Amino acid sequence: MAFLTLEALTRIYGDVAAVSDVNLSVAKGEFISLLGPSGCGKTTTLQMIAGLVEPTAGRIMLNGRDITREKPDRRGLGIVFQSYALFPHMTVAQNTAFGLEMRKVPRAERETRVSQALALVQLSAMAERYPRQLSGGQRQRVAIARALVIDPPVLLLDEPLSNLDAKLREEMQFELRGIQQRVGTTTIMVTHDQGEALSMSDRVVVMEHGRIKQVDAPYRLYENPATPFISSFVGKMNRLSGIWCAGRVEIAGHVLPCAGFGLADGDKAVLSIRPEKIALAPFGRGQLDGRIKGRFFLGSSWFFTVETPVGVLGVSQPNLGVEPVGEGTQVALDWSASSARAEKASAAQPAAEQLL
């Protein structure tokens, strides 16, 4: 049974719909990410759940209770703000205890729960420090402890990692997911970083222009993006337009193998293939010949841009410890028919936006 339900949730500012008709059911203990570019309505959705923004229409149900019009201080949800919003004049322990104080928890119990929460985020030694004496990662963990100590039914995270540097962000991704799994709190995270959303969530909700575009497990979302927008927003994607013909896509005289969906012969089709699904082969021995235009070393992998008769394609290859072919080399691109998808080209979403 759904623990938290959003029903036709809508928020209109002036004559602009920031969020329109958002429907979502979240199961108990689930980790959900709201993913989308800035201005897609994901933060507004989170703030409506938190009670900081009032919905124009729709309903929010929490554990069978309608909380749509409830004040934020009555909802009891744990929220980690993008800026962390710690109380600067209180110590780490006082910050963490604030929610318990508001709930009139007796002092002895309060102290036990605060020290448990700080132990959970590994900040026991910092209890008497002030937020200004902490690093960004430590502040973020105080914000998590402060939100979790009140045992909230739902934890809301608003871009929790965006203020951290790249290395710390990666560490905190795993740590945050670990904490969430240990505590088992139902969590909704807002992020614009697809890597974060994919690595941490049970399900990812992709939003665009205030609407939900797709809700799926990270792996399925990556492999079966519902729209061209999602395919290019989540991961990288090569997209080529051509004509569907006898189970293949024909582009400028080249016939490319792929799996087609809902296509009839002669339809205009868009072929999508991820860079890591393409292999480099010796010239003349693949699906498509080309010439290496650019080569970029990314540590764990190499990224190539390859000039072909149908356009420039991106190709990603794992770093196997051997220096691969250099720029200017004639190569062939090879892939299996099942790893490329062909779909009907919609008038609204022309295949013009290419990888590079």
Place this chain on the structure above:
Amino acid sequence: MSGARASWPPNWTPWLLALPGTALFAALVLLPLALTFALSFHVYDPATGVQDQVTLAHYIAVVTDDYFLTIFWRTLRLAALTTLICAVIGAPEAYILSRMRQPWRAIFLLAIIGPLLVSVVVRTFGWSMLLGPAGLINDAFRFFGIGTVRLLYTETAIVIGLVHVMLPFMVIPVWTSLQKLDPMVEAAAWTLGASRFTALRRVVMPQVTMGLLSGSLVVFGLSASAFAMPALLGGRRLKVAATVVYDQYMNELNWPLGAAIAIIVLVVNLIIMLAYHRAVETRARRTLG
């Protein structure tokens, strides 16, 4: 900066840049103050004027005379009351202002600062017209059956006038310190179960302590030395420190006594402000850094 080479020859630029300001300050503040201080120790003879002999008689006369002590006490009381009322009105005003959206914020900010563009004397006469027995306020009182209330030439009138003049000096520092506060901090308090009022008291108020402190110091200092407001709204009978100094200089021509009063007011003012500053700041610094 290592060794003698870096500090020799000395770098004169900062000194040169500070020179005009220092010279102005010395000529217009320190020198007159020193002269006043010296003057307060001179003997005064009603027949022949200021003498060359040195005496403490003026100070002794002032601190032992009930007439002056009453005036000092009134000055401090009125300044403290004005400061308190300004804080009570100004802090919420600044909070509301900081939560306003443009263009309302700019309009209201202008409305708060606007009065500073009008001369204090003009505003004071405006208040005399409003507060007088035939003024608008007494008209209203009569209309509602309260009857005529004596307002002009009372301490109430002085406080009303001072609050009006001093309010911007309280609103602006508090508003500035609110600008530095992340609005999400207040939202965080709500989501943790704090009511609007509790969030204000526990989270917002401690953050604006420093703004409230500097506002209070400015308002108190200016109120305690205000001249035009007490002189015009308090009348000839209700004297404060500034008006009594004026009387000694201009009416009694006893400049040394006037100087002694001025010095005493300055010292008392300084002691009160420093003590207050220290009390509030040490508390705030401990937590705000």
